[in-house]
Amino acid sequence: MKKRKTYFFKLLAFSLFLAMIPVIFQGIFSYHKASSMIQDKVLESNRLLLQQSQSHTEQILKSVESTMLNYVNSTELLNAMNSPVQPALFPLFTKLNRTVSSMSFYEYGIKRVYLINLEKNWVVDGEGTYYLDQIDDERKYNELLNVIQTPSAWVLNQGLLPNTSVNRNQRDGDSLLLIQKIPQYSSNPTGLAIVVFPSKALNSMVANSDKLGNFMITDNQDRVIAHSDVNRIGQSLSGDEVISNIKEQPTKNGFNTLNVDGQEVGFTYIRSSYNNWTYISVAPFTQISKDSRAIGSIALVIGAVMLLLIVVLALLGSRKMYRPIAQIYEFATEAVPNDQGDELELIRKQFLSMRSSQFSMKDQLNIQLLQLKDFFLQKLFRGELSHEEAHEKCKAFQISEDWSMLSVFTTQIDSLNDTRFQEKDRDLLMFAINNIVKELITSGNRFQSVLIDKFQAAIIEHDSTDEDEIKREMYNICEHVQQTVKAYLNVHVSIGISKPYHQIAHTSRAYEEAQEALHYRIKYGDESILYLKDVQPDEDDSALPAFPKHIEMELINALNIGDKQTVELNFTKFLDWLLSQQVSYREQQVYLARVLIDVLKVVQDMRINAKHLLEHESSIFTQLFNLRTSEELKKWFLDEVIEQILELLKNRREIKYVKVAEELAHIIREEYDTDLSLELCADRLDVHPSYLKRVLRKELDTNFSDYLSRYRLQKAREYLLETDMKIVDIANRLRYNNPQNFIRYFRKMEGVTPGEYRKKRNPPVVKGFIG
DSSP, rough: OOOOOOHHHHHHHHHHHHHHHHHHHHHHHHHHHHHHHHHHHHHHHHHHHHHHHHHHHHHHHHHHHHHHHHHHTTTHHHHHHHHOGGGGGHHHHHHHHHHHTTTGGGTTOOOOEEETTTTTTTEEOOSSEEEEHHHTHHHHHHHHHOOOOOEEEEEEOHHHHHHHOHHSOOTTTEEEEEEEEEEEEEOOOOEEEEEEHHHHHHHHHHHHGGSSSEEEEEEETEEEEEEEGGEEEOOOOOOOHHHHHHHHHSEEOOOEEEETTEEEEEEEEEOOTTTEEEEEEEEEEEHHHHHHHHHHHHHHHHHHHHHHHHHHHHHHHHHHHHHHHHHHHHHHHHHHHTTOHHHHHHHHHHHHHHHHHHHHHHHHHHHHHHHHHHHHHHHHHTTTTTHHHHHHHHHTOOOOOOOSSEEEEEEEOOOOOTTSOOOOGHHHHHHHHHHHHHHHOOTTEEEEEEEEETTTEEEEEEEEHHHHHHHHHHHHHHHHHHHHHHHOOOOOEEEEOOBBBGGGHHHHHHHHHHHHHHTHHHHHHHSEEEEEHHOOOOOOSSSOOOHHHHHHHHHHHHHHHTTTHHHHHHHHHHHHHHHHHHOOHHHHHHHHHHHHHHHHHHHTTTTTTOOHOOOSSHHHHHHHHOOOOOHHHHHHHIIIIHHHHHHHHHHHHHHHHHHHHHHHHHHHHHHHHOOOHHHHHHOOOOOSSHHHHHHHIISSSHHHHHHHHHHHHHHHHHHHOOOOOOOOHHHHHHHOOSSHHHHHHHHHHHOHHHHHHHHOOOOOOOOOOEE
16 A cells, blocks of 8 residues: 655645745845835935925025115115106116126026116116116006015016016026015015026026936926926926825925826925925836835845755655654554545544543443433432332442431522523523532532422432531522522522431422422512421411401402402402411412402303403413412412403493493484483483493493483474474474473574574584484
8 A cells, every 4th residue: 555645745834834934924024124214215315305405495595585685675776766767867877777787696597687666667677777668567567566465575487577678688488586575664665676587597506416306396386496307497287196196285295105197106395484385306116116126136035045945954854753653654554544634633533433432432321320310319209219229229329328317409490580581491491500509519418409390309418417407508508509590590599498307218208398398489489498397387276267258359349340450459468468377388279269269250240251261271270379479479360360351341341331322322212202311211221320321421422411402403403394393392292391491402502493494494414323
């Protein structure tokens, strides 16, 4: 048979996996960490270069602005601003031109400065003096004064320069202009000083760094002031994606990436607080991360070399570790030559097979032994074993009989109301309670415990023969059980305790005593621990207490008239009386059965079919005797018995009301022209007059006299419309002693006299009568 090496390959694969993971992880981590650091340094370098460009640019602008500020505020210029162009003042303007001409900033590429006097209508450009209205429109300069809010401002040239001879000989379309008001801080300036700063000159000084990628400066209207590409100067970038993204950023400077035309770019920006310009550097992301890619290539080569070394070492180590396993595997394959799986799996199966056989036999024996013990205990509790058989079984199950006395306690769930459990869970809960009892009571005290019928029963061994000491011990055990069940299951249980006994064969009698003790729970309530000798009344020859007939009579009378509240009150009185009497639980059941029989007799005497009341899988008396507490008894009696009987009586009364109302209506229809009265009709219907009043009020919502009068009124209308009877005859026939009384009643109800009604012949429809 060919030798398999499945486990060897698994061992080799695991070794490789275990060794490669740290190497791969370290390589990836190192690459990302180094890349991140390099990119951060590149971005920081770009930011510093951009900041340096900003500083250099603003230094130039501030220098020019400062020089012009000094001149604008000089006495010479302020005096000239008050002078018109006259031949007498030519020396003044000649000097002014020389001063302006000498102010050119050649180191910055600035060669021209203009002075404009709007009030005196003249322009000086360093080479001559002109009348403003002859060379340009002075309105645009007045508008410019209103637009510029600050004493001085840098703006792009948009046809703002005067049309002097100097300007006509120069191309200033892409120039940057410094415009200062004269006087500078006056609320009503009269002139302007304009410095022409060629954008290309500024661009050559600040936008010449290859490290910044595409460098640009934009003003607050997104127009290009300086750019790496000089052809872009003066263009508007208001729709550019980079510019739009920068505007969305909350910070004054920063870095971000953006996908532009399918290419990812990174841009660094700084917003200037000096003149609201934005300094921007835009470069492809590949240019920013090119050093990172170089590091990644080096890391990849080093990782590949380390992985190759790991493969060699893992192969050698796996062979050495696999050698002893291969030797054991050769012996295992002789026993199971055709088994599938790797080497260790085959070896494990051989060991498990032997262990499984051993444990299986042991478990089967233990299960059968437990089943036999439970069967023995059930027969013992039921009294199906003789004294000799019980002792033989104890020896067979190795149960020690070294005790002085024995006691039995039975545990039962009080109620599952107000718990998270339902009635279908009761068996499972009893099984859990039995396990709790086995865990709580040590084997030295517990003879054995078992589930039997609806109880959990346990036999407790005692070393003492003192009954008081045994009683205290049993109470302690039962309280512990009761508290633990409540803590773990949140279920209330009651426990009945038998009298102590010595002979094992007397267990069945003790079991009956413990059950009997539980029956007194109806008197003592839920969560009771009931020791039979404490709860069982003394057996003497005194007579039983007299049955409280007056309470029962009040209950029956209230039931007959449908007074549910009085029924509940009297049954509560009866139950309180019964629980206060010193009688056994069997005698209690007799008293309860008597009340139930008398209540059912009410239904029978009324000839009411109470079949559905008695339809149940167990008889109504079995249900009564299975009730465990006074609360259960009261709830069952009032909800399951009294409530249904009251409903039957109510239905019976409603049917009778309708029948009586129909019979009364028939009498009035047939005998309305006779002397009828409430008492007479009640006597004929065999009911009491007050009962007849209730029927009329409930069924017809009226009283007897109104109902009779309204029907007679209907007949009067018929006589008036269908016959020629005199009104006096009609009144007499309808049993009116005085015709005037009939006329007054007719007018009250119809609004007209009988005679007028007969003339109208428009009888109304009368509602509310039966028949």
